Amino acid sequence: MGANWNNPAPYQIYWEKSTGITRKMVGGVVVETKQASPNGIEVLDTWMTTGVAHFDIRHDVGDPFCITGSVKYRETVQFWKTGAVAVNGRHNNVPNHESYASYNYDSLGNQTFTKVWNFGTPDFKCLVGWFAWCDKSYTASKNF
Template identity: 30%
Template sequence: MTETESAPEEVGTPEEESEDLLYEVDIAPPVIGDSQIADLAGLPTVQTSSSSVSSLGATTTSAQSAMRLSATWTTYETYIKDKFVDAPEGYGLICEDGADWWYSGDGRGSGFNTGKYRTRAAVKFNWDDGNTYGYKDVSSTKRYRYIGGRYVYDSSKKESSANFKVYSLANSKTFSHVKIDHKVGNPFCSNTYIFYVNWQKFYKTGNRWVYGEHTKMPHHEFYIQDVWTDGQSETKHHKKVFTHAAVSPFCLATFGVTPCGKKNYQYVK
């Protein structure tokens, strides 16, 4: 897989989770196949009138309506909604020096391309050339002492991304398959990992199957962005698949089995 530093454009406001998302289920493939026509997936259809409204909700002319899907992006981000978080001792959460340290969070709510995250994976399925491009990033963790009602900066570390991998398993220009393995911890604390495995199967027709499981800390968020073109200009449309809220910092204790269990899900469209 080729890595690129480019990422989906536009910053959007939070949306509701997809109605096609299922939780705590036996993972099963979609019953529809790649022969399903585009309008069943809510994709733009070619219009013949001089002015019309596409299924993306934007007014178009007949010249603009002959749009085709050129690429699909997905983003998977983990983030901490608070600006600071106290990682409690116990359940295998052993942090350096044994002091009551506080650590940097991301200070944000749900949102598309906010630029604030603990970790981020972005995948581009290029339907034109049949290539899949992957990008991954791990943010630094800052450590603080809480003194006199203030957070006093102490130091910063960045966890390795060696156990954070994006695998391209197939891309035929009409079907693409990706797997993400993620195991990234707090560099100041032992036996703490944000763990997830995520599978993505996308068809150019608009059908898609996303499934996986993850630890229940921190927040996990997944978006899809489709890129449409008429050969001269592009239209981008993003959709949130899920935001899974964090339960407790204890859930990061992964010496053996996490005490909170894992969350599994699947999205079928």
């Protein structure tokens, strides 16, 4: 997601669906990689004002390594023109999820991303079926 406050109102939110690589590790070594489909991503309730941009994102698609597991999260994101971002939502405990935000560009014009949150210590029993305790909620924020 991106917000463009450089143009006059109405301001522009732009977005692109994408997913990262899921890594299967054995003994700390990556033995296989796969990628979840971005087809299950929905972006909803997008709006912008002179100082804040807002969107909801939902992703629900099969886990690339497990027939019964899923990549599943719901997140509400707000980011401010001043450089703060806040996220809150729910996610399956497996696979691990993480969120990144960018407010700056480096000297070569490349966007630089900073991790807003991530969750480790997954419970892999969540891959064999849906259990209420597999659904975790979170709130995180970052100032740039």
